[in-house]
Amino acid sequence: MTKDDSPIEEFLPGMRCGVLLPVPLGQVYDYKVADDMTVRAGDFVRVSFGPRKLVGVVWGPGAGEIEDQKLKAIVEKLPALPMTALMRRFIAWLANYTLSSLGAVLKMAMSVPDALESPKGVKVYRVAAEMPDLRLTPARERVLAVLKNGPPLSASDAALEAACTPAVVTGLAKAGALEEVSQIQEPQWQNPDPTLDGPSLSGDQHAAATDLVAKTKSGGFAAVLLDGVPGSGKTEVYFEAVAEALKHGQQVLVLLPEIALSSQWLGRFEKRFGAPPAQWHSELGVKERRETWRAVADGRAQVVVGARSALFLPFKDLALIVVDEEHDPAFKQEEGVIYNARDMAVVRAHLGEIPICLVSATPSLETAVNASSGKYGLLHLPQRHGGAVLPALDLIDMRREKLPATRWLSPSLIDALTETFQAGEQAMLFLNRRGYAPLTLCRTCGFRLKCPNCSAWLVEHRVRGRLQCHHCGHIDRMPQQCPECHAEHSFHACGPGVERVAEEAINAFPDARVALASSDTLTGPRAAQDLVARIERHDVDLIIGTQIVAKGYHFPMLTLVGVVDGDLGLAGGDLRAAERTYQLLYQVAGRAGRGQHPGRVLVQTFQPDHPVMQAMKSGVRDQFINAEIKAREELYMPPFGRLVALIVSGKVEAAVEAQAVSLARMAPGYDGIEVLGPAPAPLALLRGRYRRRLLMKLRPGIVPQPIIQEWLARLGVAKRREKGVRIQIDVDPQSFL
CATH class of the missing domain: 3.40.50.300 (P-loop containing nucleotide triphosphate hydrolases)
Structure with missing residues (x-):
């Protein structure tokens, strides 16, 4: 049994099982296994959910709250590789920590629905078992020879090999000399070569690389901070650990905060290993995402470099995680499921019992404290490489x-x-x-151009000839006259x-x-x-x-x-x-x-x-x-205390205010807990929604999740939930906008 294995729960025809669906709901739904199938925990299945058919994951035994005769049967078991027990544990952990619904977190791990379906076959041709009587031209003879002595080929590939036109191939098929079959062709991935020599390392680099390689080789959880001044060669150091994982046929995940801007990193990787890594970011097309997802799942993609969402890819045998520029705020997702990819990467490594390397020239205070306390290992590169x-x-x-x-x-x-x-x-x-100027105002009356959807000024982008809100994306043209005093051409760029x-x-x-x-x-x-x-x-x-x-x-x-x-x-x-x-x-x-x-x-x-x-x-x-x-320690601020933000938002300002006041009145009054607010958020209007914030401050050792769950439950019992108002929870907030 490998470290990712757990006792497999198998559900036979007619049995009840629980299916988790990628919808923002917290519960697992009971279904009956159809008479013609057997499913196991982790299988992807299609089920009826109201008027829709959705794909979900078999999560375990059913809850048993619905009578057997009322259960709907699973419609279909999908051919995708099952979701591993490790990934299911990770999803459950993250949902519990962030106080998000299980379904919302599952959705992030099912971001490529097409990858779960059977891949479409490619039309190829092979020689028929029985050859009909037909006139053989030299071109036809060449086609038959190519296909008799080799694998099935598409019409264009066979024609290329036989030095003829595709019409010759399709003509042979019509005559019965060739059989047309559908063949699934997964793209081949050029795997990085770990045996290629890397650059020579300095003494400090060699010592750090030796430590990382040893941890990667032995396995087991270990979190290490690789702290080095800019230009000290941190990337080359962790490349040695990447090479160690590749030597054993295992997979590596490298998280970067700006994957779309990583061209130099990609060039260095390809120079070191002779092949590019798989990439995962929002710029990929649908086909690339589907192929990459499947290649990660079956182990063909050995190294993945990606943005924070790459953490939810279905790795077959992940042996090492690297978080480069670990301090970067871009690792925090602020919408939907609110989480910090750096912290969740540490959790993913801990659950999978593998090492994780956090890399930075300016470590976050949280990581620095973990390293100084011995919770994380510390590798230091104090000098720039090469003199x-x-x-x-x-x-x-x-x-x-x-x-x-x-x-x-x-x-x-x-x-x-x-x-x-x-x-x-x-x-x-x-x-x-960004842009030309952060603020544009009327010289005559002082009117400021503001976003209609947000509490933010419109930023002038003169190169593109427009005004833009950097929070909701609203775009306007520069008005010819002031909407307030009607003065013409009176707007002035400030800053x-x-x-x-x-x-x-x-x-x-x-x-x-x-x-x-x-x-x-x-x-x-x-x-x-x-x-x-x-x-x-x-x-x-x-x-x-x-x-x-x-x-x-x-x-x-x-x-x-x-x-x-x-x-x-x-x-x-x-x-x-x-x-x-x-x-x-x-x-x-x-x-x-x-x-x-x-x-x-x-x-x-x-x-x-x-x-x-x-x-x-x-x-x-x-x-x-x-x-x-x-300073943080004296005030019990992170990482020496905990913060949780509660953001109340809605389209009706009075309802938002009423909800925030009700929430504050029912705030927990335990020792070591202080609740600040409600107060208008710095961005009191964002994307058309009014916003109020409360901030819970907790002394060390107090776990916030059960306290907040109890708080929100009391609010529900008291029927103080305002219609159309949303309460978002941000555990460990990074931004206070």
Whole structure:
């Protein structure tokens, strides 16, 4: 029995079994096994559910609450490989932890319905058992020889082999000389080769790789933080563990926060292993998703690199999980089932008894505390690989620069850019704000252009000639006159986005080749790959981008990074504001000087004395992390206490307010628990729904899930549930919008 096996529950004809359906309901439904089938736990089956027929999973014995004679029979057992016991345990665990319905979590694991059906056969031809009398031309003889001595082929493939037209093949079939059959052809996957030599490793890299390889080889759960400065070669270290899993024919999952922008990573992987990995992200087409899902399920796809949803793929023999850039907030799903893919990856590894490697140059505080306490192993790479040194960093005090209202690049930064371009090197300007300007207002009356569906300003995107809400996607054109005072052409852009910075940079350096890099310009893997290739060829002198450019890129000729607004993430009172700002600035600074040329980083700030800025200037990362840890510990904030957010939303504001007040009045009053709110969310209107938030703060050792379940149950008993109002639970919130 393997580590994933458990006693198989088999259900014979006429027996009752429970079927879980991918609908947002918490219960398992009883069905009867049809007379012509036998099913086991994990089988995918089609059943009648009201007027619809749905595909679900046999989950176990039925509850027995419905009389036998009223049970509906299972309509069909699907040919897909059964869902493993491990995946079923993972789904149940995640649903319980996030307080989500089992069906909603199951839906994420059944994201490719077509993959569960029998694959469509391809029409191929073979020589008939009895050859009819017919005139044989040289072309016909060649076709018969090809098919007699080889496997069945399609008309086009047979014609290609026989050097004739497909009409010759179909003519032989009509004459009875060939049989037409349907053949299932699963695509062949080129598997990575673990025996290829990788690059030579430094002493620190070799020690870290040896540790990871040993854990992968021995199996068993182990969580390890691979902590290394930017450019220290963390990827090459965990590639050694990937190679170890491949040597034993096992599978590996690598999670990346921005899979659509991972072209350099994919190139490094293919160079190391001689073949690309399977990819899993939202840009894949229906056919690619179906083929990848099936290849993962039957073990043909050995390495998968993907976004957070790849965690729910049906791995046959998963031996290692890697979470690269583990600190990245993109691993948190904020809609539907709210979960953190990094944390759930640790759970997936624990349930499967396999190692997991969390990788970062700026670990999250939660991971740093787990590593320092010994809960996670720690592997540290303190030096850049190949003799490169970390860039020098200077702060530009913008209070002294006194720039005009329409300028955003200081003279110090302009001078540094000039020196960089004269030296034939590349530079990057970083501003984590998309579009041209974050706010557009009327000069005459002060009216601000606002999203009709959200509590957010419309962002001007001048390149595309439109205004856009970055929360719901609403798009408008710039009005010719103000809706409030009717003044014509009175709208004025306030503040900079990357497009406005690009405009200023082009005016200052008209001969520089400038490239914009944001989610508006890099809309998928192909666009990102094209940009990376242009930068590597040195067809670009200046990259201007958002946080997309902060992650993992290696450009040897990039020697200057200028941060246009270092203070941007510090406002708003978010618990993680300082931590995230530091992580983002540290990561983007790490893009400079990764080759033979030394790097330099300039950060424009109005708060040079802020702890984040001082930590950046000193380069002492651990001092900043330790100060943040101490502050959190004193306040019992995560990771030393727990937070749970309750978001009340609906289309009628009065009903939302009433529901939030009722929820607050019935809040649990146990020792060690504090409930804050209700209060309007910072985005009090989002996608047409009004929102109120409550925040539960728990002292260490208190488990929130049963307390919240009891709280919501009391609300239901008291009949205080407002119609049309939704209550979402966010355990361990990362965002407070």
